[in-house]
Amino acid sequence: MRTWRAGGGSSRTTRWTCGTWISRPGSRRHSFFMSTAQSKNITPRSQDFAAWYQDVVLQGDMAEPAEVVKGCMVIKPNGYAVWEGLQAELDRRFKATGHKNVYFPLFIPESFLRREAEHVEGFSPELAVVTIAGGKKLEEPYVVRPTSETIIGHFFARWIQSWRDLPVLVNQWANVVRWELRTRMFLRTTEFLWQEGHTAHGSEEEAREEAVRMLHIYADVAEEVMAMPVIRGVKSRAEKFAGAQRSYCIEAMMQNGLALQAGTSHELGQNFGKAFDVKYQSKEGTLEYVWQTSWGVSTRLIGGLIMTHSDDKGLVLPPRLAPVKAVIVPIFRKEEEREKVLEAANRMAADLNGAGLTAEVDAREGYNPGHKFFHWEQRGVPVTIELGPRDLAAGTAVVKRRDLGTKESRPKEGLAAAVRGILDEMQSSMLATGRERLKANTVTASSMGEVEEILSSATAEKGGGKFVMAHIKDDPACDAKVKEFRASVRCIPLKDENDGPGKCIVTGETVAQRSVIAKAY
């Protein structure tokens, strides 16, 4: 392929600009009067949350802007390892619920997108389209997949004949392209990595169960693996996936109070079944359209992870996702100390690794220990271990926990068990902290004025965003009112933890429960 056209023929062709991430930490002037508490190359959250985020991603060596490819990023080893951790946790759960992995083409005939009216309307502004390939103009352009419902629908139609073929439960790990106007590393990039599950069922109930089951798997990974609390909910009609009958989502709250949609799961109903003629013959002999679902999470989760846990010193990774659990920093003055300390450090690393805790020794020369502490701190390593002559003499090591910054001397004997204990504690404490933050920044409101008041004064970029629980009718016209002040209806929680029915803040009609209204990424 030679040329790309952005925008699927829409007027967007050359209109996009790529986000804010090019700006560098050095471009801002940092104040650093404080000695140990302050990082000199990371903008404090309180000063500029977006800049802080960029700094953490960069200094944590997670990713960098692709530079020569606008809107795209290079995921670096430290970042990709986190993605691999998420993939492993998710994939295991998908397999355990009967799904098999598959792979469909990157290119989709343009006409496929058009078969489902709402779907094409939703996606066409952000399509990248291949019009020339092999030096020749294509008869029918290919779109680079923004998602695969259409091409998978086409093949489902070939695979499914009888009720005996159902359900079909597949998942694919892939990259997708959505030509966004504004991008931020991990949170919204032109190309991103994700998984998309696609299933076909013989009944609406079964499809609904599937969609909800997968939503709970996402929530489980978010909370138990990522230590990122989420609200499970249903999207409003205005916010649902283009072509779905109903969309479920998990919404997380970032440290600045903004909402992040961290995963979605859709009941597609028979929309794609009808568009692609996916029919099966029932036990009774009648021809029926299948009921489908699709569900996905992406590398955006990593952005959520960062904005949930990291601090002004840099990245903080939950132990379960940290590629390296512990780094040992050797300390010595004299040459003979050097040898002894390094030997002890290597032995200690071997012990930890033997106990299943990935550990490394930072034996680099030319950097003093302080430099190394900062280095690993910025990269989010959960535990750093200082090992020097004083420790060797005492048979101990100084163990520091990344999230709280607490340091304590531990006996060398049984260190692996102690570190494991610290990691476990850290994992659950991080989740607890997130839950407290979510709770503390969730408020109720009973009028649109109140909602607007809260969200406008919140100045989310400075860390005061809120989730506002309010009664609002599930009607695009009501959503539009909320959008007037750059907020949105995030979801209608699956479990109503508030006061049940109440009057809609727009129409005054009675609605069953409160929804989450917030500013979002």
Added chain:
RNA sequence: CGGGGCGUGGCUCAGCCUGGCUAGAGCGCCUGGUUCGGGACCAGGAGGUCGGAGGUUCGAAUCCUCUCGCCCCGACCA
């Protein structure tokens, strides 16, 4: 597309207005030495067709024209 701004070593920038000797600084990088319990210091060193093309001039990073790219705000973000 509208409005604003920027292109100078790897990074962040100064120099340009008012043309002139070998284009600088900080950070980073390399070498050697002294250091090492929270971002070390000293000495030496590598690294730049000043985004590109054309023009003015004895002479252009600097002035003029064109061009390319990028950033910010707006519009967009199922």
